[in-house]
Amino acid sequence: MSGTKRETGFTFTIDGVEVKAYAGMTIMEAADEAGVYIPRLCDHEGLRHQGSCRVCTVKAGGRSVSACTQPAAPGQAVENETARLNKMRRDLVEMLFHEGNHLCPICEASGNCELQAMAYRLDMTEATRFPYLEPCRALDASHPDIALDTNRCISCGRCIRASQDVDGKGIFGYVGRGIHRRVAVNGENLADTDAEVSDHAISKEVCPVGCIIRKRVGFVTPIGEREFDKGLIGHEIEEKRK
Amino acid sequence: MRNPPELVDERERRAIQDALASGRQRDRLLEILLDVRDAKGGIGISKSGLMFLAEQLRLYPAEVYEVATTYPSTKFVSPTPAVEKAATDLDSEWRVAPAKSASFFGGLVDGSNGSTPPRSLADYRESGGYEILHILKSDPTAADDLMQKVAALNLKGRAGAGFPVARKWKQAKRSAGTPVVVVNGNEGELGVFKDRFILENEPHAIIEAALVVAHVTGADHVFIYLQDEYKFAQSIFAKAVAETMQAGLAETVTLDLRRSGGAYICGEETTLIASLEGRAGRPTERPPYPSEMGYKGRPTIVHNVETFFRLRRAWGAQSDVEIPVSRLLDPNTSLFSVTGRVRNPGPKLMSNLLRLVDLLDLAGGLSRGVELGGMVVGGSCGTLISAVDCERPLPDLVQNGLTLGTGGVFVFSSKDDRRAIAFEMAAFAARESCGKCGPCRIGSKKAMETLVSNGPLDTVLIDELSTVMAEASLCGLGRNAGRFLKTLPSYFGDPQP
Numbered sequence: 001m002s003g004t005k006r007e008t009g010f011t012f013t014i015d016g017v018e019v020k021a022y023a024g025m026t027i028m029e030a031a032d033e034a035g036v037y038i039p040r041l042c043d044h045e046g047l048r049h050q051g052s053c054r055v056c057t058v059k060a061g062g063r064s065v066s067a068c069t070q071p072a073a074p075g076q077a078v079e080n081e082t083a084r085l086n087k088m089r090r091d092l093v094e095m096l097f098h099e100g101n102h103l104c105p106i107c108e109a110s111g112n113c114e115l116q117a118m119a120y121r122l123d124m125t126e127a128t129r130f131p132y133l134e135p136c137r138a139l140d141a142s143h144p145d146i147a148l149d150t151n152r153c154i155s156c157g158r159c160i161r162a163s164q165d166v167d168g169k170g171i172f173g174y175v176g177r178g179i180h181r182r183v184a185v186n187g188e189n190l191a192d193t194d195a196e197v198s199d200h201a202i203s204k205e206v207c208p209v210g211c212i213i214r215k216r217v218g219f220v221t222p223i224g225e226r227e228f229d230k231g232l233i234g235h236e237i238e239e240k241r242k
Numbered sequence: 243m244r245n246p247p248e249l250v251d252e253r254e255r256r257a258i259q260d261a262l263a264s265g266r267q268r269d270r271l272l273e274i275l276l277d278v279r280d281a282k283g284g285i286g287i288s289k290s291g292l293m294f295l296a297e298q299l300r301l302y303p304a305e306v307y308e309v310a311t312t313y314p315s316t317k318f319v320s321p322t323p324a325v326e327k328a329a330t331d332l333d334s335e336w337r338v339a340p341a342k343s344a345s346f347f348g349g350l351v352d353g354s355n356g357s358t359p360p361r362s363l364a365d366y367r368e369s370g371g372y373e374i375l376h377i378l379k380s381d382p383t384a385a386d387d388l389m390q391k392v393a394a395l396n397l398k399g400r401a402g403a404g405f406p407v408a409r410k411w412k413q414a415k416r417s418a419g420t421p422v423v424v425v426n427g428n429e430g431e432l433g434v435f436k437d438r439f440i441l442e443n444e445p446h447a448i449i450e451a452a453l454v455v456a457h458v459t460g461a462d463h464v465f466i467y468l469q470d471e472y473k474f475a476q477s478i479f480a481k482a483v484a485e486t487m488q489a490g491l492a493e494t495v496t497l498d499l500r501r502s503g504g505a506y507i508c509g510e511e512t513t514l515i516a517s518l519e520g521r522a523g524r525p526t527e528r529p530p531y532p533s534e535m536g537y538k539g540r541p542t543i544v545h546n547v548e549t550f551f552r553l554r555r556a557w558g559a560q561s562d563v564e565i566p567v568s569r570l571l572d573p574n575t576s577l578f579s580v581t582g583r584v585r586n587p588g589p590k591l592m593s594n595l596l597r598l599v600d601l602l603d604l605a606g607g608l609s610r611g612v613e614l615g616g617m618v619v620g621g622s623c624g625t626l627i628s629a630v631d632c633e634r635p636l637p638d639l640v641q642n643g644l645t646l647g648t649g650g651v652f653v654f655s656s657k658d659d660r661r662a663i664a665f666e667m668a669a670f671a672a673r674e675s676c677g678k679c680g681p682c683r684i685g686s687k688k689a690m691e692t693l694v695s696n697g698p699l700d701t702v703l704i705d706e707l708s709t710v711m712a713e714a715s716l717c718g719l720g721r722n723a724g725r726f727l728k729t730l731p732s733y734f735g736d737p738q739p
């Protein structure tokens with residue numbers, strides 16, 4: 001959460017760059033304001049922090065912490081863009097690819113997808129040795145305006161938090177443990193819930209990948225003009241510093 | 243929900259209503275689900291029952307569903323959609339190879355060490371038990387003195403990490419709100435049953451110590467959180483708690499007995515607190531630390547059962563030859579949980595200045611025809627100790643980096659397949675991962691699959707997985723499992739010290 005006591009400002013560094021922060025701010029919030037991008041997938045502006053994808057892992061005070069949840073501390077030296085951390089993040093992103101079924105060339109989210117964009121940013125350019133897990137998940141096209149394809153779900157929980165906290169609905173929820181954990185809907189299928197295409201949870205910006213699909217608007221933006229065709233993920237934050 | 247839930251079976255509806263009668267608060271959700279399970283003879287609530295319960299508690303069905311599916315002890319089986327079923331039938335939803343061996347780390351049957359009945363309240367008081375509470379109540383300076391004593395004795399937590407006890411209390415006292423005390427009796431570690439031994443023998447030692455911590459820190463509520471499968475210990479505590487209250491020993495403090503969600507992760511303190519609040523069984527990021535902000539936002543002091551037991555040294559409790567477990571009041575004595583190729587597995591009290599091989603004598607020797615291959619010390623993320631090193635004094639091994647953790651000791655034979663042992667340990671992490679964070683959820687699964695194949699071990703892959711898990715996981719489960727993977731070469735080649 002952003003600091004309420006604005007008067008108690010302090011500074012710390014991220015990769016040597018001095019960053020200003022206020023009491024109660026997370027490392028990531030301070031970094032964003034200062035124009036330093038820390039990779040992320042589960043954290044999203046306007047939603048409460050969950051700290052689950054761990055792509056934002058940084059080194060602070062000698063420990064690995066998730067920047068989206070760790071409070072900034074005065075004088076601390078935070079490491080972000082190191083080769084070691086980026087390798088670890090790339091491994092994490094690869095693991096997310098292997099956990100689901102991702103066929104980018106035929107995916108509606110391609111070019112707008114944060115997972116894909118993160119893979120590009122982290123130089124994931126070839127297939128890897130990690131074994132694929134190849135789950136088998138049903139498509140839910142029951143709703144007149146929305147389709148749900150959790151084969152691409154990275155379990156970030158953004159849809160859950162948006163529906164519970166912003167829409168006040170609780171359309172989505174997690175079920176299960178371990179590798180069996182997944183996102184489910186509050187009913188037999190999506191049509192059985194109160195989901196509406198105007199919900200924040202259903203909006204384009206909430207699902208980072210291509211799970212939540214608004215019917216009849218797919219592919220309206222041609223490939224080449226999509227969000228990450230314009231620049232690497234995070235470029236908007238980084239441009240603040242230029 | 244647009245469609246009304248299908249009708250709930252009349253018997254189940256009654257079970258749910260009975261369970262709700264003892265409290266309709268959301269924080270009792272896990273207890274309610276366990277009560278329904280018990281009323282149904284061990285069968286978990288049905289899906290329509292869950293819908294009914296959600297309606298009664300005014301919660302989203304998805305929330306109740308989530309809670310029910312994160313706690314194995316609820317025995318709730320979520321219906322699998324048809325498409326998934328096809329894959330499930332192959333062997334669980336994922337292509338899981340079956341475990342290579344029967345369990346090495348076999349635990350003990352519940353109640354099997356109840357050779358001596360638990361010490362009664364009368365006997366406990368006879369030997370000076372609960373007197374400290376009287377002193378604390380009558381002498382206003384006694385609490386501070388006791389806290390200083392605990393700090394001076396440098397008493398440390400026995401859950402594995404060894405965090406100083408007094409520091410946790412100070413954090414709680416400094417923080418806003420009335421503190422809460424939790425006895426962590428989840429004991430979910432592979433092949434470890436030391437807490438059960440203490441719980442079944444000396445219930446009043448634990449209750450007394452918890453009440454003392456409550457008094458010293460100003461807490462008004464003590465949760466005693468017991469592993470759901472420890473039915474014997476639960477019945478002992480139900481009785482002991484009632485006796486304590488009847489005797490007027492807990493007048494200003496509520497003693498609250500709770501059952502666990504049945505998973506290893508339920509012992510992790512933020513998850514434990516989530517289960518006490520009726521939320522899903524998954525850890526949350528620290529900070530805030532529970533000692534600052536835990537149960538319902540209040541400072542919450544969580545200690546392991548053994549920590550409470552040993553704490554009594556600070557107010558002069560003495561060991562007694564008649565009560566074997568009281569040897570734990572000696573800081574040089576440890577309680578080992580010995581499993582594997584021995585004649586007489588079980589909890590063993592031994593000086594931690596001796597050698598691991600000395601534990602074999604206490605466990606009736608090696609099983610017939612077995613030659614010692616070595617031991618795994620410390621449970622599912624433990625360290626492999628070679629047969630030669632088992633002859634070295636424990637302090638030597640500790641100096642070389644061995645941590646005893648919660649004292650699990652698995653004895654294996656020279657013929658046992660070490661890869662199968664390592665597989666079982668990795669499979670434990672995969673089975674117990676809560677699934678919240680990517681590195682542990684996916685990493686533990688991949689590590690297990692890598693170990694199950696019979697080809698040469700892909701050491702580069704294992705090394706990458708272990709780095710990601712050890713450094714990026716949210717909680718200790720994934721982090722420790724990652725560290726364990728780093729030591730895997732010792733399971734295949736030359737053992738490390």
Ligand SMILES: Cc1cc2nc3c(=O)[nH]c(=O)nc-3n(C[C@H](O)[C@H](O)[C@H](O)COP(=O)(O)O)c2cc1C
Pocket residue numbers: 398399400401402403404405426427428429430431506507508509510511512544545546547549717718719
């Ligand atoms: C995955 C995991 C499982 C844990 N399980 C237990 C447990 O079963 N019992 C326990 O006392 N502590 C367990 N802990 C440690 C608790 O989080 C907490 O640190 C401990 O109860 C503090 O006790 P202490 O102060 O006595 O050491 C676990 C921690 C993790 C990360």
Ligand code: SF4
Pocket residue numbers: 101102103104105107108109110111113114115116152209210211
């Ligand atoms: S969700 Fe993203 S990563 Fe997955 S297939 Fe679609 S574009 Fe590719």
Ligand code: SF4
Pocket residue numbers: 152153154155156157158159160183206207208209211212
């Ligand atoms: S459906 Fe999308 S937003 Fe929801 S958890 Fe999956 S990836 Fe995240």
Ligand code: SF4
Pocket residue numbers: 507524525674675676677678679680682683715716717718719720721
């Ligand atoms: S490390 Fe494992 S157990 Fe801990 S939060 Fe992550 S997935 Fe859950």
Ligand code: FES
Pocket residue numbers: 039040041042043050051052053054055056057066067068069
């Ligand atoms: S963005 Fe921090 S853990 Fe996901």
